[in-house]
Every structure is written in structure tokens, then in C-alpha cells.
Amino acid sequence: xxxxxxxxxxxxxxxxxLFKDGEVVVLSDAKGNKTQPSVVAFGHGSHxxxxxxxxxxxxxxxxxTVASSKRLIGRRFxxxxxxxxxxxxxxxxxEGPNDDPRIEIQDHNYSLPEVSAHILxxxxxxxxxxxxxxxxxxxxxxxxxxxxAQRQATRDAATIAGIECLRILxxxxxxxxxxxxxxxxxxxxxxxxxxxxxFDVSIMRLDDDLFEVISTAGDTFLxxxxxxxxxxxxxxxxxxxxxxxxxxxxxxxxxxxxxxxEQAKISLSSAEEVQINIPKLSSDNGIDYDLRTTINRHDYAxxxxxxxxxxxVTCDDALAQAxxxxxxxxxxxxxxxxxxYPLIQEAVAQYFGKPPITGVNPDExxxxxxxxxxxxxxxxxxxxxxxxxxxxxxxxxxxxxGGFCETLIPRNSQIPTSVSKNFHTAHDNQTEVRISIYQGExxxxxxxxxxxxxxxxxxxxxxxxxxxxxxxxxxxADGIVQVEAxxxxxxxxxxxxxxxxxxLSKEEVAxxxxxxxxx
Amino acid sequence: MIRGETAGEAMxxxxxxxxxxxxxxxxxxxxxxxxILQVDPLSPMEVIERAYRxxxxxxxxxxxxxxxxxxxxRSANKIYRMVLESWxxxxxxxxxxxxxxxxxxxxxRMSEEAKKAAEEAAARAAxxxxxxxxxKGLKFWRMALRNWHDKEYSGCKMNIQFALxxxxxxxxxxxxxxxxxxxxxxxxxxxxxxxxxxxx
Numbered sequence: 266x267x268x269x270x271x272x273x274x275x276x277x278x279x280x281x282x283l284f285k286d287g288e289v290v291v292l293s294d295a296k297g298n299k300t301q302p303s304v305v306a307f308g309h310g311s312h313x314x315x316x317x318x319x320x321x322x323x324x325x326x327x328x329x330t331v332a333s334s335k336r337l338i339g340r341r342f343x344x345x346x347x348x349x350x351x352x353x354x355x356x357x358x359x360e361g362p363n364d365d366p367r368i369e370i371q372d373h374n375y376s377l378p379e380v381s382a383h384i385l386x387x388x389x390x391x392x393x394x395x396x397x398x399x400x401x402x403x404x405x406x407x408x409x410x411x412x413x414a415q416r417q418a419t420r421d422a423a424t425i426a427g428i429e430c431l432r433i434l435x436x437x438x439x440x441x442x443x444x445x446x447x448x449x450x451x452x453x454x455x456x457x458x459x460x461x462x463x464f465d466v467s468i469m470r471l472d473d474d475l476f477e478v479i480s481t482a483g484d485t486f487l488x489x490x491x492x493x494x495x496x497x498x499x500x501x502x503x504x505x506x507x508x509x510x511x512x513x514x515x516x517x518x519x520x521x522x523x524x525x526x527e528q529a530k531i532s533l534s535s536a537e538e539v540q541i542n543i544p545k546l547s548s549d550n551g552i553d554y555d556l557r558t559t560i561n562r563h564d565y566a567x568x569x570x571x572x573x574x575x576x577x578v579t580c581d582d583a584l585a586q587a588x589x590x591x592x593x594x595x596x597x598x599x600x601x602x603x604x605x606y607p608l609i610q611e612a613v614a615q616y617f618g619k620p621p622i623t624g625v626n627p628d629e630x631x632x633x634x635x636x637x638x639x640x641x642x643x644x645x646x647x648x649x650x651x652x653x654x655x656x657x658x659x660x661x662x663x664x665x666x667g668g669f670c671e672t673l674i675p676r677n678s679q680i681p682t683s684v685s686k687n688f689h690t691a692h693d694n695q696t697e698v699r700i701s702i703y704q705g706e707x708x709x710x711x712x713x714x715x716x717x718x719x720x721x722x723x724x725x726x727x728x729x730x731x732x733x734x735x736x737x738x739x740x741x742a743d744g745i746v747q748v749e750a751x752x753x754x755x756x757x758x759x760x761x762x763x764x765x766x767x768x769l770s771k772e773e774v775a776x777x778x779x780x781x782x783x784x
Numbered sequence: 785m786i787r788g789e790t791a792g793e794a795m796x797x798x799x800x801x802x803x804x805x806x807x808x809x810x811x812x813x814x815x816x817x818x819x820i821l822q823v824d825p826l827s828p829m830e831v832i833e834r835a836y837r838x839x840x841x842x843x844x845x846x847x848x849x850x851x852x853x854x855x856x857x858r859s860a861n862k863i864y865r866m867v868l869e870s871w872x873x874x875x876x877x878x879x880x881x882x883x884x885x886x887x888x889x890x891x892x893r894m895s896e897e898a899k900k901a902a903e904e905a906a907a908r909a910a911x912x913x914x915x916x917x918x919x920k921g922l923k924f925w926r927m928a929l930r931n932w933h934d935k936e937y938s939g940c941k942m943n944i945q946f947a948l949x950x951x952x953x954x955x956x957x958x959x960x961x962x963x964x965x966x967x968x969x970x971x972x973x974x975x976x977x978x979x980x981x982x983x984x
Contacts, residue, residue: 642849643849643850644850646797648847650846652844652846652847653846679868681861681864682868683865742845742846
């Protein structure tokens, strides 16, 4: 029997922590790094490198190196988000068998859960090396705003990596647990979580050992990456003005600019201005051209202020859902690497009318919370454990006539929760009923994400409306949807798992896991 | 706040949880939202809120994460959802009002139904014909009651004995058999009067 850890599987960086002897230890690699870049580099054959080494490969082998894969996980290939991403990644993304994106590297297609599994396995190895114990269970965190498919895909990644996923935990909730444990007194806190690829805000109530999420809102397409893209686009424009060369089709050059933009962002957190110098960025008619320019804080702020404002629109929404005002928050907790930047801290302080809490490491606090929860869930005596009460971030609905969505479980409902609904046949002698389940806030199915469809068949042929089927929709503690149907005439019930919504069927997950034995 | 424990303590906790969940689960269909949260229906919101948090803390599925019995976990999950449902209704003043009305109507309906059922039961008890449970038993029972009505106590006794062949455990039959037996004996004593005419 091994030990259980908490893993923050981030867009840009991942972190693993262990709760032991009453305290959290953030585990580091042999070089003392406490976070690892969430980058997977595929070499020749089955050689795979993850973390810092992989990040270095990003520059010279961008086509074989997968970064920010979390932005793709659990999404449909045809979705707007994937189509937008296609233009910015250096690696090739192709359509998989279940309308899922797959990453094409050297004639091999990798599913997103497989890529994440490589990161998880890397984190597990770090934990095993430092503790000298076998790690076989983990609480894995996801952005609060992740939908069912994204959560399911993350669970699949754990299965492929050979880790039993104890719980899919929301990142802001995990952070609040790490921060609030032992604080005792009753308070309301807002968790502002701006990571590499996603933004979440959760409004929470802390009362002794009870951590209650009142509402959550988020944007799974807003994070540090977008800040870098904003600066990178500006640099590409500057280069074009200087040299007349358009870099938008040059993947290698774009990766270099992206990297420089990220470095500039880091420098600007302490310096007033930064020199950007990329030698031989491109060439024209045998002449090499360098990118040389200076960006100051003011220029940078102008580029990213629209992105920061977008986070506050989301904050407004979360507060409205919680029926609270920004000023009613007792504390503001900052999470995610992006919140290190003074620009963000100042904007947050202004929005909430008070400075955020300092002294919490925004890169490690999520993994720390996950580690505490992993401990809680594996203790045989749970009487003394803290209790997390979380909510579902998006409304669950079914498609009705005319393409409209009928909400079954509204967003910000506490989980686990369930609701049942009776369906009846619409035509004479109808022997099957098809039910399509969506997540999202739109009125029509087109505006929402399709989670899955299932068909109830073998119904008795009868005049329309005579056959009634009761369907129970349940959202479990992981935020994952379970469906059970009962034919009200025969009282036969069957449970239906919405499958292949993550891009992998059960069989594919199993076979990916099997491959791993020889690895 | 987090402490070590012995295997014995853990087992005690499991057992205690099992008993608690099984009991609650059995009662669940009879409990209204107030009973689930263990509060008086007239309680102010603060009391209900405190009770809700206490129950949620006690019944949260994570408390049962390491419980060995899947069935208990399932039941605990169901009960927890009822706790949430109770709070979601009672915390919204309009929803609570509507629920209270519904509950009141339900109670009235329940008590009317109960009254009706009691009356029916009383009527059944008053008319002994309903005591027979089987068709054949009923045939002889009916004859026995007719005999009783006609004061034919020995015939009555015999027919009850026939009826008892089909329903040997029928307490009403047995009771009446005694009654008929006593009456028949008394009758026989009276019949010693040779002048009494038997009406056929």
C-alpha cells in the first residue's frame, strides 16, 4: 500500500505535495525545483521527457514538444476554442476518432489524457524519489470552471498514469483549504486564481473546519498564456514594422518570440523596463534580422489591461451569484503564478477595496490543499477532517424540442446533487428515446457544450406518451455527471455512463494503461 | 485538528456511522425537511442555518470516504442530498412558505385519511362477517353467524369449527367459538325444560 499525494496539474506548471505528520511538504526534484513545467517532449521512438528538460527542448524542437496541453483537454476538435488554439501552437493538432483533438508527433497521434498522464507520472516519480515510498493515490486539481468532459479526461489521465484518483478537486477550493486550515473563525473569502491558462474566482465561506463554496465563475481560456500572447503579438508587429517580415507563418520564430514575451513579463514584475533582444529571429535574402526593442511597464499594462478587466467581469458574476458585494469579502486569496505580478495585485486590491493576503505561495498553495484533502480522504477516522462543500460551475441541461436547453441542475448547486425527470415517447410505437446532455448557460443547445448522448432502447411499442422513462442525473463529488434511467413500466433500471466525451473510450484508456507496463 | 487514531477507534467510528445511516435511511421517507435538519418548524432562519451546517458537517460524503460498506456510502450520499435539498428550500423564504403550506395540507390530508381509515377499521370490527379471510371459511362463518342470529348455538358452534378447519389461526373465530360454546351449554341447560318448544 502506497501513499497519497496532492497534484496540481497546471497549464504552465505542475506541483506535487504531501501531508505528513500534521504539515504539508511541497516535494521537489533532485535540483530542488518545487514546480515543474507542464511540458512534454517526445523524442525518437518512445523516449519522452517531461518538465524542465522538456521546456528547454521547446525552443529547438517546437513541433515535438507539447506545452499548455491543459487548454485542449476534454474539448471537442470542432469547438471554437480548439480552432483558435490551432493557430498559436507550434505542434500539430489533428482530429481524433471521437471529435477530440489529438497531437500529431512523428506520425503518432497522442490523446490529451495520454499527454497529461506523462506529466502525472513525472510528478509521481518526483514524489517517490523524495519520499522513498510508493505513490499510488492522488487528489488532482482542476480549474473550478472545468466541465464534465474536462474532469473526466483528467481522471482518465490518472488511470493511464496508473494513479488512483481519489478526487478531482477544484483549484480555488484546494487553495482555500491550504490557507484556511486551522484559522478557525468565520469569514468570507474570495479566491482569485489566475493561472497559466485559466481564470477562476470562488466566493467561499469558512467556518472552523467547514469550507463552503457559495459560488464560482471562471474562464477556461484566460491566463498567463494570453498575457504572453498579447505581448508576443505586439513584438511580432514591432518586428514587422522594423523589417517588413511577417512572422505569423514561421512557427520557430513565433515560439522564440513567445518565450521572450514570457521572460519580459517576468522581468517587468521587478524592473521598470526590459530590453528585448532576439538575434537572428528571421532572415530575408540571406540577411539575418534581429528583434531589438524596449518595453516598459506602461506599454505592457496597456496591452494587458483588457485581459485584467475581463477577470473582473467574471468576479462581478461570481459575487452576484453569491448575493455578496466585493466589500463584504473579509479576505482575498491570490492563487496562480500570474498573481505574482504587481499589476494584477494592484488591480485586485482596487476591485475588492482591500489588499490581498500576502505570505501564501501562489504556485504551491493548490498542491498543498490537494495534499490535505488526499490525507482527509484516506484517513480511517474522518471525524476530525475538514469538510469541503463545493458547487457545480456550469448548469446541466437536456436538449428539448426546437433545440432549446432545459436546465436540470442550475450552476452553483452544491455537489453531490441529483435530480430526476420523466421523459415520455413522442411518437406512436417509438422504441427508443435519445437524450442529449449539455453543460453551459446558453438557452439553446448550440451555445452550450455537449457532454454526451445516450439512447434508451427496447421500449415497448405503444401509442405516443404512454411509455414513460424516469432519468436521474447525478453530479458526484468530483463534479462528474452520472446518469441512471428507469423504464417506469417494467421498473427496469440501468445506469448509463456518458462515454467517450473525453476523447477516449473505456477500452482506449485501458489499452493506453496496458502499454505503460512495458514502459 | 488532525490526529492519529488506533484501528479500534476507526472501527468504532465505522460502526457508529453504520448504525446512524441505517436508522436514518429507514426513516428517510417519513421525514420532512425540518425533521431532517432536526429543527422545530417555527425556528428562525439562524437556527435552521446552524442546524444545516451541523448536519452537513456530520453527513458529508467525505466523512464516509474510507467506510468499507458501499451500501452505507450510497445511503449516506442520499441522506446528504436530502440535507442539501432541505436547506435549499428552507433558506429561501418564499420556498419555505410554499413548503410549509404544502406540509400543512399534507398533514391535514394525512389526518383525514387516518380518520377515514380508523372509521373503516372500526366498522369492520363491528361487523364480524369481515373476520373471514378465505372463501370457504367465509361460507361456514356466514352460516355460523346466521345460526347465532337464530340462537341456534350448537349449529353455530359446529359451523365455526368447520370454518376453523380452513382458517385455524383465526382469532375471531376462536373467540366466537367460545361464545357459542357457552351459549350452547346454557341453552342445553334451558332445554332441560321439556316443555319448551323448539321452533324449527
